[in-house]
Amino acid sequence: MLTVATGNKAVALAVKQAKPVVIAAYPITPQTEIVEQIAEYVSSGELPARYIAVESEHSAMAACIGASVTGVRTFTATSSHGLLYMHEMTNWAAGARLPIVMANVNRALGPGWNIWAEHTDAMQERDTGWLQVYVASVQEAYDATLMAFRIAEDNDILLPVMINLDGFLLSHIMQPLDAVEPNDFIPPLHLPHAIDTKNPAGYGTLTGPEDYFKFRWDIERSMRDSMKVIAATEDEFSRRFGRTYGFTEDYLCEDADVIVVSMGTLGREAEVAVDHLRNEGVKAGSMRLRWFRPFPDLDLRGREVVVIDRDYSFGFGGVLAKSIQAKNRIDVFSVIAGLGGQEVTYDDIAGFVKNRRMGTEFWFGVTGNV
């Protein structure tokens, strides 16, 4: 079915089609439309689920955890401070191996109050054991949400999945949306450790030094396995519904001398920048990283690399740039741009490429720096 939708509405539609049994959520700008739309689906009977209107994000994740451990499908959505408020429980969800799916509408952190796009909120969740995908279009937000349930609930994974979409730039932008009939693409959830009062067990009990690390290792093992599961799920999605994704979306990378790596909507802007650069004779390409956890190996050998971070780790650097540097053992030109919704056009990105200085960091818009 072809329609138009905002990123938020596309996520809500995919959630409806995945048929969660419990949704617990708290509204926060710019995520609000997702939870409002789901509440609407539930109240109209289109989605036969329980919608728990909780008193905080901390409770939203706790309620999802309580519901998920009974073996039912759960969903929540949040953004920015909501995600940070949830942080204790996002760790709990992953540690308890619960396949909760959450949309996070990326937004900057206060102070000063800023409701516009930035990835620092999700970056602060990167060590929790959640899988993280970053999307760049309304269609992708929808497709990734459907796939998230499938991936999270795979019995080799059983880890929560976070779909990240840029605040306003994607959450509130209308684009065409081709909705599918997922049918058996998302099979019924089978949670091997679901609570069963006929077979009582302790959950989350005190765990000593001789056992705790085994549970941690198990999360890492599933993270590694998730590479295969993500690839297989995306393959099947592409066979059934005709749209192909991957760990990265590569644009004119094959013969490129310089590659721009970014995440989210900046990746779309980078593709336009690449077209312009090619017209000017610069052999540029764009690589948009989709999955940040698990973090894939990127094929960047022999090229110069410009990384744009819409996030920052103070006293350290752009998280994406540093991750690529560490994992690929290469020098990059690290650009910090787009914080708090700062406008970054394709012209600006073309400028980053033309003025690149490998091995340095550049804060876009800040004068007298680097």
Add this chain to the structure above:
Amino acid sequence: MPEIPKEEFILKCTSACAGCSASLSLRYVLKAAGPDTVLVVPACCTSVIQGIYPNTAMNVPVYNVAFATAAASASGMSSAFRALGKKTNVIVYAGDGGTLDIGIQALSGAFERGTDFLYICYDNEAYGNTGMQRSGGTPLGAKTTTTPAGKTDVKKDIDAIIAAHEPPYQATACAAYPQDLFKKVQKALSIRGPTFIHVLAPCPPGWRYSTEKSVEIGKLAVKSGIWVLYEREYGNLTITAPSKAAIKKPVPLEDYLAPQGRFKGIDPKTLGILKQRVAKNLQRLAQEEAGVC
């Protein structure tokens, strides 16, 4: 007298302190609830007394959750069970810290939403699990490790806060009266919606008395009127028998305080305030029962 089942849901070898009345209460709670029950436990003594993975001393599923989230987690769990058409009892068993202090936001939310669950606060009047720091439940004048000179604030009235949410059922109980607790748990579980039982749980190391005295101290709490046993069903208050007697003729508060090291050296002024508050509370509840509000 209710018929109390022989079946045990707490197995031998918990790591509770000797004389722990929180564990004694839990034993009766689970006997009243039966096997189709999930216990939701935030950080508190009960999260420790189950024992260490891979063993557990509990014979019902116990879901351990983060300190602030017991009511919210139970809310999600209860919603899921009801959506699946299951009647499984969802019981939060939380200490006073997880209830009166850090967990109160989630507690209030779950009651406002009409969550179908039973929330039990076992109140040992301090953070027992971390070594007896003061909590919102610590009474005026009691010494804890963070109120070494005695607490200067009064005990938070969580029952009045819960009452303001107008739940269909709420009650108080005391570990020293297990049959009363048993009956109240059964009644709470027979009612749909959020129900609350506040259990006073004397704690030998925290209250600094010798381990064999838990039941005696609990009885003195009720007889002196510092702890009042009652039920409030759909807003109607009924004071439970032992407290009725205490309203007529309470034993001196000193009889309750004297055996406890935590009140040792309490100054006369504080004692006076404590006595006044006890008398006022007894009068308030008696009036509420009589319909004079």
